[in-house]
Amino acid sequence: MLVVGTVIGAGFASGREIVAFFGVTPSPWVALLCxxxxFVMCAVFLLVGEKANADDLGKVNARIGGRADALLNIVMLFNSAISLAAMFAGFDSLFSEFYPLKPLYSIVFAIISVLIVTKGLDGLIKCNVALVPALALVIVFVTLSSITEPMTSPFTAVNALRSLTYIGMNMMLAASVLTTIHGLSKKQIFIASGVTAAIVGALVLLIILALGSSCAGEADMPIVAMSSRLGKIVYGFAVFAVAAGILTTMLTAHVALTEWLDGIVGHKLLSAFCTAAVCLALGFMGFKTVVDVLYPVLGVLGVVYFAINLFYLFPHRDASVKRFRRGKVTRLPMRDGDGSKY
Structure with a gap:
């Protein structure tokens, strides 16, 4: 469930990501490719975690990137900043359905985030795993109830490329967790990857079919828009589930940014405030704009980050030299021309 929880977040649950990458009537084949x-990306990140044997992302990046680890850290921080901005904007979009008070909602939750991150209430962040079943059930119920006669587009090479960047974006969000997991056998890694892939594929398929059966794709949060047609109770559950997902994703991203800046300025409250202020300003672009414009950029960066991790798993040409320097290679006895040792 931990692996699944790192992939399925608030953006996924809202349905906006699917529209941003594939349009309002994607091909169902996209789900199979996703x-x-x-499966491949999840397995690679878990295998990297097993090989790197590190407890935090900074150490993992140092081992897979070498001298370029600072660049990898910047990429991951940029990812966290965009995610935090999207979550702030997400609160505005979600609660403005009840009463239009943009940007008051995002400002309030930015203040709440600063207070929580400063106090270090890690338990609230870890509850993301417990929310996964609720998020998944809401998606399944709302989409199944919305599917009638879906309209879909043909599968194209562009769909294939966007599938790669879409999963790359989601897996980069998950990489900070997956690459720090070690102690799993290869069998456990492949089983976890298979279960994650099956769940993600099934949910993507349901969202695609539901989008093709309605006009909800034009909304900021398609899943919430679909639920509004299913009665107040279902609508309430959908809003609560998405809000809870936004909250935990927001805290996870904010903690990463705060810890980075705190390491530079040495003041946690100031770090939390500054990072929240910058991301809040970015979030004023609106949830739909942030997801539609900036998430594809994260997708490209996610694919590049995955490629670097994949390269790390292969043995390097200088591996034997490094092993020799560490005393792990025994020099073979040399022989002269007549075959005698010297």
């Missing part, structure tokens, strides 16, 4: 890519 599942396959999820």
């Amino acid at each position: 599942a396959a890519i999820t």
Whole structure:
């Protein structure tokens, strides 16, 4: 469930990501390809975690990137900043359905985030795993209830490329967790990757079919828009589930940014405030704009980050030299021309 929880977040649950990458009537074949890519990327990140044997992302990046680890850290911080901005904007979009008070909602939750991150209430962040079943059930119920006669587009090479960047974006969000997991056998890694891929593929397929059966794709949060047609109770559950997902994703991203800046300025409250202020300003672009414009950029960066991790798993040409320097290679006895040792 931990692996699944790191992939399925608030953006996924809202349905906006699917529209941003594939349009309002994607091909159902996208779901199958997304599942396959999820399996590969999930397995690679878990295998990297096993090989790197590190407890935090900074150490993992140092081992896979060498001298370029600072660049990898910047990429991951940029990812966290965009995610935090999207979550702030997400609160505005979600609660403005009840009463239009933009940007008051995002400002309030930015203040709440600063207070929580400063106090270090890690338990609230870890509850993301407990929310996964609720998020998944809401998606399944709302989408199944919305599917009638879906309209879909043909599968194209562009769909294939966007499937790669879409999963790359989601897996980069998950990489900070997956690459720090070690102690799993290869069998456990492949089983976890397979289960994650199956769940992601099934949910993507349901969202695609539901989008093709309605006009909800034009809304900021399609899943919430679909639920509004299913009665107040279902609508309430959908809003609560998405809000909870936004909250935990927001805290996870904010903690990463705060810890980075705190390491520079040495003041946690100031770090939390400054990072929240910058991301809040970015979030004023609106949830739909942030997701539609900036998430594809994260997708490209996610694919590059995955490629670097994949390269790390292969033995390097200078590996034997490094092993020799560490005393792990025994020099073979040399022989002269007549075959005698010297």
